[in-house]
Amino acid sequence: MHYSLTLALALGTVLAGQAQTVKPHSSAALLAMQVESGSPAPAPAQTYRLAGRVFDPQGNPLPGATLLVKGTNRVVSTDAAGNFTLDLPSRTPNTLVAGYGGCEDQALALGPNQLQLNVHLRPILADGLDQALRVGDFAPDFDLPTTAGTTFKLSEHRGHPVVLYFYPKDGSSGCTKEACSFRDQYEDFSALGAEVIGISSDSERSHRQFTAKYDLPFPLLSDNGGQLRKKYAVPRAALGLLPGRVTYVLDGEGRVRYVFNSLNEANEHVLNAKTILQGL
Structure with a gap:
């Protein structure tokens, strides 16, 4: 009887000590453990921004020129200084088609994630004209x-x-x-x-x-x-x-x-x- 009581008291002391060492983790600690265990990193951006400028055949910045992403219906126009920006798919070869009245459309192949592009358009030599119509020219009669x-x-x-x-x-x-x-x-x-x-x-x-x-x-x-x-x-x-x-x-x-x-x-x-x- 004496030995049983002593054993019970000893066992209770051991269990109580174990209970004191097992503490619930806070939510922050659990999150840290998950990161340390190799949780996936945020996905990288799927697009990048191309910036550029379009010039007319005389080398002047060209407002109102259009740039089409080939194979899509995405089109942007240049601003008053001939500048444009365009968001494109990352790590993908893209092709732009640049155009303007009186100039040839130009297909421009881009490298993956290319950030800069300058476009120099060429004139269309139309019937009856030595060069495309420019500001200051007389408009042909008709x-x-x-x-x-x-x-x-x-x-x-x-x-x-x-x-x-x-x-x-x-x-x-x-x-x-x-x-x-x-x-x-x-x-x-x-x-x-x-x-x-x-x-x-x-x-x-x-x-x-x-x-x-x-x-x-x-x-x-x-x-x-x-x-x-x-x-x-x-x-x-x-x-x-x-x-x-x-x-x-x-x-x-x-x-x-x-x-x-x-x-x-x-x-x-x-x-x-x-x-x-x-x-x-």
Whole structure:
């Protein structure tokens, strides 16, 4: 009996000592243990940023040039100083297609994670022109049929500014957006003394339907066969799959005062043209 009591007391003392040495870990300690045990590190960034600048054939910084990521619908435009930035997939060879009105589209292969790119565009030598139209050049004269059944001859509209905007196709989403934007701000253009003229290769019938559907207050010209596009050196876009979207602002003497080329920034054609006219 005496020995049993002594053994029980000794065993209780041992168990009590063990209980004192086993303490619960705090959440911070558990987290530290997990990190030390080799938990996975955060995944690296999946994109990187490319920065660059686009220059015209004369070596001047070029605003409004477009850069398309080949194989995608991702497009950016250069700012007023010709600069651009673009986020691209990391560790992947990418190809950009750079373009501007009157210049050849250029496909540019990038190295993985390439951070800088300068682009020097080359002019298109269009029929009837020694070089692509530049600011300060006289716009070539032409005459084309209008939606009103008359003929528009550019040289007969001297004495006031003219906005010529080339667009791909009646009824497409971007072209509808652009036409309606010109329509909604048409009074502003009229107040600035400017005419707005839309030009595409669609038929006169298509133009009449497009005009009636969206109540367009300005004429659309039918450039059947795209001869005027060639004369004005308007490039194709989206790797040559679509006619380009280019706007020319002409002053009262018929000189080119502004050129803007962007397939996707339809509203920018309207806003930029109005800004230029306000400064004439």
